Amino acid sequence: MESEFLYDLLQLPKDVAQPMEEELPRGGKKKYLSPNSKRNPKFEELQKVLMEWINATLLPEHIVVRSLEEDMFDGLILHHLFQKLASLKLEVEEISLTSASQRHKLGVILEAVNQNLQVEEKQAKWSVETIFNKDLLATLHLLVALAKRFQPDLPLPDNVQAEVIHIESTKTGLKSDKQVEQLTECKSHKDQPLQDAFDELFKLAPEKVHAVKEAIVSFVNQKLERLGLSVQSLDTQFADGVILLLLIGQLEGFFLHLKEFYLTPSSPTEMLHNVTLALDLLKDEGLFSYPVNPEDIVNKDAKSTLRILYSLFQKHSPRAEGGGAHHATPN
Numbered sequence: 001m002e003s004e005f006l007y008d009l010l011q012l013p014k015d016v017a018q019p020m021e022e023e024l025p026r027g028g029k030k031k032y033l034s035p036n037s038k039r040n041p042k043f044e045e046l047q048k049v050l051m052e053w054i055n056a057t058l059l060p061e062h063i064v065v066r067s068l069e070e071d072m073f074d075g076l077i078l079h080h081l082f083q084k085l086a087s088l089k090l091e092v093e094e095i096s097l098t099s100a101s102q103r104h105k106l107g108v109i110l111e112a113v114n115q116n117l118q119v120e121e122k123q124a125k126w127s128v129e130t131i132f133n134k135d136l137l138a139t140l141h142l143l144v145a146l147a148k149r150f151q152p153d154l155p156l157p158d159n160v161q162a163e164v165i166h167i168e169s170t171k172t173g174l175k176s177d178k179q180v181e182q183l184t185e186c187k188s189h190k191d192q193p194l195q196d197a198f199d200e201l202f203k204l205a206p207e208k209v210h211a212v213k214e215a216i217v218s219f220v221n222q223k224l225e226r227l228g229l230s231v232q233s234l235d236t237q238f239a240d241g242v243i244l245l246l247l248i249g250q251l252e253g254f255f256l257h258l259k260e261f262y263l264t265p266s267s268p269t270e271m272l273h274n275v276t277l278a279l280d281l282l283k284d285e286g287l288f289s290y291p292v293n294p295e296d297i298v299n300k301d302a303k304s305t306l307r308i309l310y311s312l313f314q315k316h317s318p319r320a321e322g323g324g325a326h327h328a329t330p331n
Contacts, residue, residue: 028168028169029166029167029168029169030166030167031164031165031166031167032164032165032167033136033137033162033163033164033165034162034163034164034165034178036163037161037162037163037164038136038162040160040162042157042158042159042160043160043162043183045157045160046140046144046156046157046160046183046184047068047140049154049155049156049157050068050140050143050144050147050156051065051066051068053147053151053154054077054081054143057081057084057085058077058080058081058084061080061084063077063080065077068136068139068140068143069134069136069139070134072131072139072143073131073132073133073134073139074102074105074106074132075092075102075105075106075109075131076095078106078109078113078131079092079105079109081146082109082112082113082116082146085146085149085150085151086112086116086150088112090108090109090112091108092105092108092109093105102132103128103132106128106131106132107128110124110126110127110128110131113142113146115267115268115269116149116268117145117146117149118268118269118272119145124142125137125138125141125142125145125181126138126139126141126142137162137164137181137183140183141181141183144156144183144184149295149299150299152296152299152301156184157184158184158185158186159182159184159185159186160182160183160184161180161181161182161183162180162181162183163178163179163180164178164179164180164181165177165178166178166179209302212306212310213234213302213306215313216234216306216309216310216313217231217232217234219313219316219317220234220243220247220309223247223250223251223316224243224246224247224250226250227246227250229243229246231243234302234305234306234309235300235302235305236300238297238305238308238309239271239275239297239298239299239300240262240265240270240271240274240275240298241261241265241271241272241273241274241275241276241277241278241297241298242261242262242263242264242265242274244274244275244278244297244308245261245274245277245278245281247312248278248281248282248312251312251315251316252281252285254281260277261273261274261277262274268298271298272294272295272298275294275297275298276294278308279292279294279297279308282308282311282312287311287312287315292304292307292308
C-alpha cells in the first residue's frame with residue numbers, strides 16, 4: 001500500500017503543489033486544474049471569449065473583467081451580468097465588503113441563476129464555495145451555462161476539456177487520480193445544426209426578414225381575431241407559449257384544457273412548459289420536422305419563432321392553399 005501511495009504522488013505534475021497531510025483532514029478532498037490544461041490554447045481561448053462577452057454586455061455599466069479567477073468570485077460582476085441578461089432585479093446589496101456578506105450575496109445570485117437555468121443545486125457544476133474560492137473550472141462551467149442560455153450564438157471554442165487532479169486523504173495517506181471535465185460541446189460535422197431557408201434568410205437577405213415577419217403576423221392576427229387577440233411583436237409575444245398554444249388550437253382544432261398549460265405563466269419554467277407542449281403538438285401533427293429548442297423560443301430567438309409559425313402558415317394560409325405561398329417563402 002505504501003508503494004501505491006508513493007506512485008500516486010509521483011503522478012502529480014511538478015508545478016502542482018502537493019498538499020501536506022495535515023492540511024487535508026482524513027477523508028478530505030481537493031482538486032487541482034492540470035497546468036497543461038490551463039496552458040492549452042483552446043482553454044485560454046474559452047476564457048478570452050467569455051471575458052469579451054461579459055465586457056461587451058456590461059460596457060454600459062463601465063465594468064471591465066480582466067481575470068475570471070480574480071474578478072468573479074465575490075458576486076459583484078456576476079450580479080450585474082445576470083441582472084442584465086435575465087432582465088430582472090435581485091434584492092441584494094450592491095457592495096459587499098465582508099466575506100460573510102459576499103458569500104450571502106453570492107448564494108442569492110446562484111440560487112436565482114440555478115432557477116433560471118433549471119439546474120438543481122446538487123447537479124450544478126458550481127457552488128457558492130467553489131466560486132468564492134476562485135475555482136476557475138467552476139467559474140467557467142457557470143459562465144458557459146449562462147452563455148448557452150442567453151447568448152446561444154456566442155462562438156465558444158469547440159470541445160474544450162480540462163484535466164483535473166483529484167487528491168483525497170485516506171488512512172494510508174494521500175491518493176490522487178486524474179479526470180477529464182468537458183467544458184464545451186464536441187461538435188463533429190454530423191453534429192452541426194441543419195441549415196434551412198431561415199438560416200439563409202437571416203444570413204444572406206436580412207432586409208427581407210421584416211417582410212416575412214409582416215406576412216406571418218398578418219396571418220396570425222387573422223386567425224386569432226375570433227379570440228379577441230392580436231400580435232404586434234412576433235419577436236416577443238410568443239415567448240411564453242400562450243398565444244402559440246391558442247393559435248395551434250384554433251388552426252388544428254385542439255381543445256386545450258386549462259390544466260394542461262399555464263394561461264398566465266409567471267416563471268421561465270412555466271413558459272418552457274407551454275412552449276414544449278406547443279412543439280410536441282406540432283410534431284404529433286407532422287407539421288414540424290426542423291429541430292427547435294423550446295429554450296430558444298422562451299429566449300425570444302426570432303429565427304426559431306419564425307420557423308414554428310411558418311410551419312403553420314404553410315398549411316393554413318389561404319395563399320398556401322391556393323398555391324401562392326411563395327410570396328412569404330423565406331428563400
